[in-house]
Amino acid sequence: MSTVKANSKPLGSISFVGVGPGDLGLLTVRAIEAIEQAGAIIYDRDIYAAVVERYAKNDAELIGIEADAASLPMSNAARAKRLVKAAKDHGHVVRLLDGDGAVFAGLAEEGLACRKAGIQFEVVPGVSIPAAVASYAGVPLTADGVRGVHVVQAGPQAVQNVVSGKKTSNVLLGSAGELIETSAAMIEDGWKPETPIVISADGTRVSQASVETTLAEVKPQLAALARRRELGTDLVAMLGPGIAHRAALSWFETKPLFGWNVLVPRTKDQSTSTTERLTEFGAVSTIVPTISVEPPRTPQQMEKAIKGLVTGRYEWVGFTSVNAVRAVKEKFSEFGLDARAFAGLKIAAVGGVTAQALRDWGIEPDLVPSGEQSAKGLLVDWPPFDKVLDPINRVFLPRADIATETLVAGLQEGGWEVDDVTAYRTVRASPPPAPVREAIKNGTFDAVLFTSSSTVRNLVGIAGKPHASCVIACIGPATAKTAEEHGLRVDVLASETNAISLVESLADFAQSARDAAIEAGEPVLRPSQRKGAARRRAR
CATH class of the missing domain: 3.30.950.10 (Tetrapyrrole methylase, C-terminal domain)
Known part of the structure; x- marks a missing residue:
């Protein structure tokens, strides 16, 4: 009696995923799930890069099937063959297709090839183009x-x-x-x-x-x-x-910042909420890091503070930036500690972004400014030391090496002893690539968002002053003053001292300019399109 030998290796499966028309916000929930789970992503167009960058696993293999070894367009039969092989090699594979996946997208030919080879597949429709x-x-x-x-x-x-x-x-x-x-x-x-x-x-x-x-x-x-x-x-x-x-x-192309190219002089991980909000208003963001965050030159001061935190030296820990949260978290990891080490301590955060970084770590801050999101705003709400209510009179402030003395001085006036500890150093970043430097100087950018005085100084230092046509938006008076000292005319000042408010204030500025142009019967132009009539910056 003959026996049938089972296949030693599964044939794998394929998800044909329609990626929609281009806006990542239009990807379906099932499409995102399939991409996140895939061992390999098969694509034939460069426009899928943003989808892969955001959702694919770091170890997912990327397989291009747009052209063959001779750089000639790959036939439908060759693509289907490559698809079947990938499924056998990687288990679960995602094939990215335009739009809904079924209209002018090659689904029929490749799906039939999978059926013939015995490969299981599913179709995840996308939004039609x-x-x-x-x-x-x-x-x-x-x-x-x-x-x-x-x-x-x-x-x-x-x-x-x-x-x-x-x-x-x-x-x-x-x-x-x-x-x-x-x-x-x-x-x-x-x-x-x-x-x-x-x-x-x-x-x-x-x-x-x-x-x-x-x-x-x-x-x-x-x-x-x-x-x-x-x-x-x-x-x-x-x-x-x-x-x-x-x-x-027409709702999309009439957004306040539609088509604007906005320069964001911050690191990528600091800019996520800012760039997302800019996108909501229709802008394109270009991130140019102006500072590099590095550990303190000597770790002893930070290590002593962390040990004091564990042994009950402090009543409060005040975080004034996301970088401070990250620095303390990294030091905790070195010592084998986690968020439970904050038990019994009061935690303060200078603003919403820093507070969210703490929440992501599992820590709910006890104090966040009710008004201005800054050291000054934090001082307004920080209670003075009370000998009866506060068993300990000491505050741990992990901060940057260039932090101002405003918060320390204010806390000391309130009766607190402050350990002002350098948790990280900020150094000027390397200059951006030559095309970006040229774009900054020649007016390609429509606006630049300055979120601190150091971003002004460092951007000018590594890339030069923005063109006179570029709208200058500053997060607060101190940053605006620094911009003016560097010969820049400040057009926008955030209504509140945080990055989201800065973006919204820029959008209000752009909307006002748009409304004025329409009322005057003039074309609606971005600042970069008005370079010939650029305003002269204050000197």
Whole structure:
């Protein structure tokens, strides 16, 4: 009697994941789960880089299948073969596909190859490109009684598939050349040259650019757009009654900071909340670290303070930055301690970001300023030493080597003894790459966010002064004073002393400028587009 030998190695599985139109916020929950669990990510387009960077495991293998060994476009059959092999090698594999994954994305050919090879697979639909880009461009596809939407790949044969009529909308996908060819063919086929059309590049991203024109003007309008920016091959064109509502329904490209390139002179881990808020307002962020955080030159002072913390030397521990939290956490790790060592101590945080860093560590601060998020604001709420209520009169302040004396002096006036300990040093970072330095000087950036006096001094020191057209936004009066001392005219001062308020104040500034331009009948231009009429900075 013969026996059937079981496969010693499982065949693996594949998740075909539609990544949507480009905005990472439109990824589905299931898509994120699949990407996070994958042993390998298979892709054929560079635009997937942001998806991989944010969600893929660090050890996930990245497999490109856009071109073969000879740098020629890979055939569908070759892609499918590579896909099956990856599943067998890695167990669970994610294949990233455009948009919803099923429209002009190669799902059918690759899925059939998996079925033939006995590979299990699932399809995780994404947000469709036509519907998403139309929504972000302010063009409702089924407005005014439209009963049909035709999605067509632009090119030589597209004119055979577009449908005319008051109850129909058409969405064309393709490159600039394909859209120009298709629009010309449509006119030859009887479409009116003045037929309205909206074309979007980089749809749903903060770099989105839309042109509202006519079929007859597609070629010159795209040529003008191409002179200002790289168009790429993924343009989306919309035709239909919904275009008439674009002025009222354009919500994305009318964001206060839409298209602004904002310079954030901080480290990446310090800038997450800032860059996320900038993105919400439509801006593109460029992070340029101006300081490097290093351990103190001698560790003895910090080690003594940590031992004192454990043995009951302190009543309070005051954290004035995320870096201070990180420095203490690292020293705890060296000594084999964890957050339980803070039991019985009162914890103060200078502001919301620092407080959140403590909460992430499992520590709920006892004191956060109710008003200004700064050392001054912290002093307002910090209770004075009371011989009856406070068994210990000493405070541990782990801080930077360049920290001001405001907090120490204020606590001492309140009767507290302060151990002001250097927990970390801040040194000037290396200069950014030459293209970034040139962009700072020539006015490519629309705004720069200064969150401390040191960011002003260090940015000017490593990269030079921002161009006169660049909007200067400062987190508080001290930072603004430093900016002015360096010859910069301060345009925006945060309403509250924190980074989120700084971004929101910049957005208010931009919105006011936008409203004024519209009221005056002038074009809405970003600061970098007004370099010729730049204001002269204070000297």
